[in-house]
Amino acid sequence: MICCSLHFECTRMDLISFLKNNLFMQNLAARMISAVPCVVEHNIEKYKAIKKAMYLTALEQLPGDYLEFGVFTGSSFVFAMHIHRKLQYLSKHPTKFYGFDSFEGFGEVQEVDTHPFYTNDTFRVDANKVISNIKKQGRGCQIELVKGYFDESIKGRSASSMGIEKSRVIFIDCDLKAPSAVALEFIKPTLQQGTILIMDDFYSYKGDPSLGVCGAFEDFNRSFTNVEWRRIFDYGYGGAAFILARAEP
Numbered sequence: 081m082i083c084c085s086l087h088f089e090c091t092r093m094d095l096i097s098f099l100k101n102n103l104f105m106q107n108l109a110a111r112m113i114s115a116v117p118c119v120v121e122h123n124i125e126k127y128k129a130i131k132k133a134m135y136l137t138a139l140e141q142l143p144g145d146y147l148e149f150g151v152f153t154g155s156s157f158v159f160a161m162h163i164h165r166k167l168q169y170l171s172k173h174p175t176k177f178y179g180f181d182s183f184e185g186f187g188e189v190q191e192v193d194t195h196p197f198y199t200n201d202t203f204r205v206d207a208n209k210v211i212s213n214i215k216k217q218g219r220g221c222q223i224e225l226v227k228g229y230f231d232e233s234i235k236g237r238s239a240s241s242m243g244i245e246k247s248r249v250i251f252i253d254c255d256l257k258a259p260s261a262v263a264l265e266f267i268k269p270t271l272q273q274g275t276i277l278i279m280d281d282f283y284s285y286k287g288d289p290s291l292g293v294c295g296a297f298e299d300f301n302r303s304f305t306n307v308e309w310r311r312i313f314d315y316g317y318g319g320a321a322f323i324l325a326r327a328e329p
């Protein structure tokens with residue numbers, strides 16, 4: 081043991097002295113890491129967050145569906161279907177994949193959601209192209225894509241009227257407080273002990289917990305009396321994931 085740690089110390093000292101004498105190494109690392117675009121780094125972490133949630137819920141044999149609010153080009157949605165296929169050997173329950181998006185961006189941004197980056201044109205896409213790619217990539221999966229602004233497509237509608245009884249993994253990725261609040265209200269009856277809720281951009285709006293996705297989640301939790309969420313991890317550039325540890329009876 082002592083021998084081992086001495087050896088480790090030696091190699092660490094060797095490495096430190098090598099680095100001191102070869103500053104090009106630190107320059108190279110700085111150049112390489114800064115060359116990776118932040119959005120790429122964040123999206124890789126987003127995939128890993130979905131992978132963890134799908135794995136953990138498969139291990140628990142949690143029934144229910146995957147619900148994504150904010151699909152955009154479908155990158156995270158397609159990833160969720162791919163990882164589900166890989167993990168199917170672990171879980172006997174079928175999972176349907178529901179995606180909700182206007183595919184036209186945010187629509188009119190409410191004053192409370194004003195933000196320098198979340199502006200209406202940022203997320204307009206060719207819906208037909210995205211939908212057909214999702215269907216192609218998700219061959220063998222049950223998929224339902226609901227196109228429209230949440231105020232029109234899900235507000236005031238019950239999840240069960242769309243065939244959603246229980247949620248396994250929910251991914252809220254619509255950036256703003258107003259649509260996140262509509263999505264959370266919609267999923268409320270589908271929650272069960274073990275549902276994993278992933279929220280992107282949880283620390284936006286300079287970290288103000290009353291704004292953005294976090295603000296919607298805080299308000300949502302005030303409507304419960306006997307529910308316990310446990311944070312299971314943070315990911316990427318400001319995402320957070322929670323598990324419903326105790327659901328209201």
Ligand SMILES: C[S@@+](CC[C@H](N)C(=O)[O-])C[C@H]1O[C@@H](n2cnc3c(N)ncnc32)[C@H](O)[C@@H]1O
Binds near residue numbers: 150181253
């Ligand atoms: C950050 S993108 C989603 C990214 C996607 N999950 C991914 O990782 O590839 C946010 C999406 O939320 C959608 N969105 C935001 N507000 C919405 C609303 N009120 N109704 C419908 N869709 C909305 C936008 O159209 C946009 O496509």
